[in-house]
Amino acid sequence: MACQSVSIINMDEQALLGLNPNADACYRQKAMVYFEQLKESQDAWEVCAEALAKGIYSDDHVKFFCFQEGKERWREGGGGRRRGGGGGERLMNSQPEKPFIRNKAAQVFALTFVMEYLTHWPKFFFDLLSLVGLNPHGVDVYLRTLMAIDAEVVDRDILHSPEEVRRNTLIKDGMREQVIPSLVESWYQILGAYQQSHPEITCQCLEVVGAYVSWIDLNLIANDRFVNLLLSQMSVEDLREEACDCLFEIVNKGMDPTDKTKLVESLCQVLQSAGFFNVDQEEDVDFLAKFSRLVNGMGQSLVLSWTKLAKGGDVKAAAEALRALETKVPLLLQLLVHDDDDISANIVGFCYDYLNVLKQDIMLAVMKKLTYDEEYNFDNEGEDEAMFVEYRKQLKMLLDRLAQVSPDLLLEAVGRVFNNTIQRWQTASFMEVEVAIRLLYMLGEALPASHGAHFSGDTAKTSALQDMMRTLVSSGLSGYQHTFFETVVRYDKFFLVEPQHIPNVLMSFLDHRGLRHSSPKVRSRVAYLFSRFVKTLHKHMNSFIEDILSRIQDLLELAPPENGFPALLTSDDQLFIFETAGVLIVHGESPAERKQALMRSLLTPLTDAFRLLLAKLASEREEERQAALADCLSHAVGFASRTSKAFSNKQTVKQCGCTEVYRDCLQTFLPALSCPVQRGSLRSAVRSFLHRMIICLEEEVLPFVPAASEHMLKDCEAKDLQEFIPLISQITAKFKDQVSPFLQQVFMPLVLAIFEVLCRPAEDNDQAAALEKQMLRRSYFTFIQTITSSGMNEVLANQGVENVERVLFTIIQGAVDFPDPIAQKTCFIILSKLVELWGGKDGMAGFPDFIYKHIVPACFLAPLKPSFDLTDAQTVLGPEFIQYLQQEYLPSLQVSPDITQEVCQVLQQPDAKVLKNYMKAFFQRAKL
Template sequence: MFLIQKLLFLSLLLFLSLLLFLSLLLGAMVYFEQLKESQDAWEVCAEALAKGIYSDDHVKFFCFQVLEHQIKYRHGGLSPAQQQLIRETLMKWLQGQLMNSQPEKPFIRNKAAQVFALTFVMEYLTHWPKFFFDLLSLVGLNPHGVDVYLRTLMAIDAEVVDRDILHSPEEVRRNTLIKDGMREQVIPSLVESWYQILGAYQQSHPEITCQCLEVVGAYVSWIDLNLIANDRFVNLLLSQMSVEDLREEACDCLFEIVNKGMDPTDKTKLVESLCQVLQSAGFFNVDQEEDVDFLAKFSRLVNGMGQSLVLSWTKLAKGGDVKAAAEALRALETKVPLLLQLLVHDDDDISANIVGFCYDYLNVLKQVRYTLMLTLSHQDIMLAVMKKLTYDEEYNFDNEGEDEAMFVEYRKQLKMLLDRLAQVSPDLLLEAVGRVFNNTIQRWQTASFMEVEVAIRLLYMLGEALPASHGAHFSGDTAKTSALQDMMRTLVSSGLSGYQHTLVSSGLSGYQHTMSFLDHRGLRHSSPKVRSRVAYLFSRFVKTLHKHMNSFIEDILSRIQDLLELAPPENGFPALLTSDDQLFIFETAGVLIVHGESPAERKQALMRSLLTPLTDAFRLLLAKLASEREEERQAALADCLSHAVGFASRTSKAFSNKQTVKQCGCTEVYRDCLQTFLPALSCPVQRGSLRSAVRSFLHRMIICLEEEVLPFVPAASEHMLKDCEAKDLQEFIPLISQITAKFKDQVSPFLQQVFMPLVLAIFEVLCRPAEDNDQAAALEKQMLRRSYFTFIQTITSSGMNEVLANQGVENVERVLFTIIQGAVDFPDPIAQKTCFIILSKLVELWGGKDGMAGFPDFIYKHIVPACFLAPLKPSFDLTDAQTVLGPEFIQYLQQEYLPSLQVSPDITQEVCQVLQQPDAKVLKNYMKAFFQRAKL
């Protein structure tokens, strides 16, 4: 008993300690926010940093945060003395670092660098033009000071240069001025400091040297390249390529230098000089380098140099400088052996980093005359791509992870190279693939599955690549077409369809003859992945070749009969195919029936035998769902019912229009399906998924059955408008809009009847209260509002103004006011545009003498003000506006509306004159300027 009490007491203490910690943490956060907002608390933090009062790292970080907030948000309100205090604080803190034996923690140094950078951005152009000179004279070559200096430079790069960070137009202008000022005043001094740092710390502080290399790489994109790309500096960088701790960063730095935009002739010379030194130092001997991390960086550098040479050649060739272009091309050719070494390297990261250069080089081959060297390099690249397509032995086919995903992406890059090879030399590619393919398939029983898979993959890629470059497989060249046909024939007759490895079976599934799709080699394969892939490919196969399959359509249908069964949730047996896979099989069955040569009576019988099991199962499952009480079981039944509707819908993909349905005698079959599925709309449980499925089926039937579907629409609409959520309505409106646009006057009586119930349901959902921070609910309402306005637009655009006009004066007025509200009050440009289109159409329909009574008055009191109020909203796009005006409108603006807005007579006159200009461009530009002035 005592032990239990003791444990309870300890637990209570632990719980109280946790509560105390949380309250302290919360209190600290509140205190921090108060300090940031305080007018003078930052000065306390500044003093603490300058004098080094606190030793606790978190307190020091906290002080820098307070100072950062002050500089970022309140700098403009500080007095000159306070701004001076910030500058002195930073320099005193930095001076303290020079005297410390141990540097601050990295997170403090990073925060300090951010504060230095913010202060620089705020004051360099005005109060602190000697920022860098003050910094450099203070830190000298002190390693602690140099570290902060380099971190500050990177923080300045993030604030001023980094293109990945979005800046306002004001900030862009400011940053441009800062860079211009730095180029004129300090960049040479900064470059000299980098050179000194790189030389001084190469051995003693490699981490500082690496930081400096990163800084050089970041700044080289916008400073004078001659300051860096000179013998003194480049030789220093190249020497660091041989230092183990530095060479990866040196590679990155050289890569940034090579990527610098410059004159193509100068770029060629720069790249060539770099390559000569690298080659002399032995870096081109890739096979002798064991450090794969360095080789990955080096491969990226070579890729940058190669792409730079390609760009130089392209510019020089287009500019007509034949001699310089020839030199660039020769320089390019000499890099191909290195390109090939890196491309075929066992490490895929190294190979992937050079693919961009390889791709661009092949593009050059496409444009120049063949030399022996170019032809040989083309062949070598082809062989390299074929080799690298092969899976390695570590690939985990059963449990694919990140490494496997990366290889799949890498294979996509290789496929791009193969496609480009097909464009450059389809003859050579066909010959090379044929050689590899035939050699492998002839010995497939003894070859590794990786070799077999690559052979099949190459044939597949060849089939995709060649039509893109040579029309329909060499535009009727029978010799080359025959080569492809021979390979296909070899594959089909080789016996490979029985290969047991999933990888090979998946590759083969695209080439199976009809029956092999249906047996253990295809849809009944032991691997779910293979079955899934075959279901899709068999669907494509039948769609393409159905004209040649008439004699065995019913045989195929009987063979896939068991795959067309709806698997009830209580079955307990795993189905051969997933529901997604079954969609393809149902579509395939539909295509076979519809496009066969049987008479209409037989097609109707086959379609009925296909769909009747679905409708029978649907009735039974719907009855079970209505009486089911367990929520998990309800969801499973609803899923199964939705699948049944989806399968029936997918069969209709075989039809193109109503005539086809009639010709096949299938109208009645699909009407019966509709009759069976519609009761699901009134099911009291799992409404969302069932309504969605039936709604999708109705969309399909509108296309396939046309007016035959109309008798079902009123009852369906009545059910779908009961107990609606925002999403239900949002999905229902496109259905009504589709019916409206397609049938117009035929559905006018129905639309007049359903219009206000639908509108009221929408209003009810939009008026439901929601939490202020519930973004999902806000987005749902926004989308529903857009759908509502789109529905009104569909009605007005279809010439069915009587639908709205016959709703009674109060209802019409209510709807009109929602359109005005949508045009003016909601910050949603898409909805605004729709509302103005509606208003424009209504003015056209009802604004004349024979229009709706009272509408002209509504135009002047509400539509005209909306045209002026909406453009004043921040969300309104002033570059997208159209207006149609008449003399009465001009008179109204001049005498009543603009004076009511306190617009002066001069500007009123100016506006009205411009509004009567025939040139729409003049009107558009003036109105844009007018509203921009009005917003100020």
């Protein structure tokens, strides 16, 4: 048949044939042209609507096109109410149409509803319902229309414009007010009427209920009449999967947590009574997959209810929700371990949420048990208090473990307890507030390292901590000394973010709440915490420096024994205060002159008091009083030394203009070295100060070293020498060539003093004396090692041949004879270095001979000693050494030529591991 032109006035019969996918290509082309022209026509929808209303065409593709045209026209804002009615009526009363035709018709009706309901057609549903009756075809289109309306108005997965969102809100409000009760009643009637005859319609209706329940009044659905009907359909094989889905949507409906708990529990009771909890007896895995999804929804709803009630402080209702939750655990586990993965997967959400509840429940229990008993005695802690402190440590470990698993949960739980308590801290008990602050403190260690400084990185975490810290420092809680200062210092980085809080916290440190608290224990702890606080935040304290120094001035005074009044702080506590004062001065923004003046005013009272006390000590005869005076003098030196810890590479003593101040201190303290009484403590204090000055004063300290050394070498005991050697080693390593002349001068006096002490007789069973000698011997060898490794071999070389030999023999003796692995290793390192320095052609005269006669034998004799650790042996190698071993030394030990050759070959191969293993085996054989 030849293709012909088309007309738009009436539906073209021949063009309609082209809608069939099996039609001839010519007709398909004609249809495309025709319908493109029809779409452009203003009368297109009227033509389509008339064709649908009169039932002119029986072809499904033509009907689909007509409805599609209606849908497109409605999308564009056209169409009309009366024009669509005939098609709908025919759909509801004629023979059933194909599903895709019914779906398309439902879309047209839904769009008609959306466009007309609020303005021209408020009775849309009543008109629609009047057409339904009990006709299955009409009910089908009615339900499909309701689902299409849900898609247009409610579906959250569809993106709507702001205008459409406003329109949809008005539509839902209008429906709730005008038609929802009637719609719900129609659903109830449909569910009851068709469950036997038309289960597919019942399933459709269940889907509609599930879709609409999220935004309508739940009481219309969640009532005995409706729920009993749904539960009865759970037992109908064709309906139960859809009934499960519908109940799931009901359970997921947002509502009051207490009411939700009651709803879920009532559902569970009925389901359990009906035998649905007997999962092992159910063979229908498709139904079980739906059922596990329902159980998952019920479980998660109970978790949500518990969380809301717990946060809201409704303890009783929260406990009921928790009990309801716990009774579902056996069912949860049955579904989780089911062989079918879909069934198991559907319950995982509930499982995860329940674990979170368990963790939160444990956290809350731990937080409660952390609280001090009312009987706890802070001022006089006895056995009971000690036991509770130990128990608290165990609880903290449990909290730390929970934090590793769920840091966010812990942060949230602590935040809830902290905020709830602090809001009412003035009426709450001391113990409640204390544990709230303690929990905030514990977070610092409990939260993973990834939280870093706690106030950078994850905004959610940092803001929660920051909010709690802000509350802590601005709520008048500084009276809780047991935990306030600890927490402030643990989170000192908070003040870098919000420095405006620093002045108030500083005052709490300085007044009766802190350093001047009535309890010595609190004062002592605050002294340490204050030093840490200032070290972190000194850059933000520049404008307060002199005020702080003025306020702590009386805490810096020495407390001489004749004072008679107990000091606020112990001498150990004062060390922290002096260091704090030093940090404030050194790191302030004042010019060097001002820093010098502040440092002098800080240290001059110490030096003045030192001179007076030293004069008193020299003339004091009573031993107890001597000890007290020496103790006070040592404290003065220690305080001055502690202030020097404030200096750094960026802020040196010299840059701060404080060199002269510390030189004056040295000048004042050094005479104590020659004090005839209480030498031990005084020498120790001054020696420690010299250690600090070597670091801080650099070469400015050198003029003081010879006189100090001379005093310290007089009348030495083993301990004196042992403590003096590190000082000389420090000077050697730091200044090297600058102190070479001094070292050459002091070397033999020091060595002879060491020899003299080591040679003193002692009782065989005096283990303390033996240990002192062992430590002194180690210090001696370490000193020699320092000299050789610093490239200052001239110090040793210039001591004269006799003295050099004497020293060398002590090193050989240390390598071989003394059962001290640490000393042996040091000696072999020294020997190795000396061979490197003096073993060549330009080395010390006679030393190569010493190598072969003494060093090489030592390398073999030492490993043969029972105390020698063969896993840590060291060997000196070289061509001449190999020759000497092969031709002289090994034959002298009666070693066979074969083994001698074997040893020498192994010594020359490059693999150190092979050498080590061979030598270990060699010496083990030799020991047998």
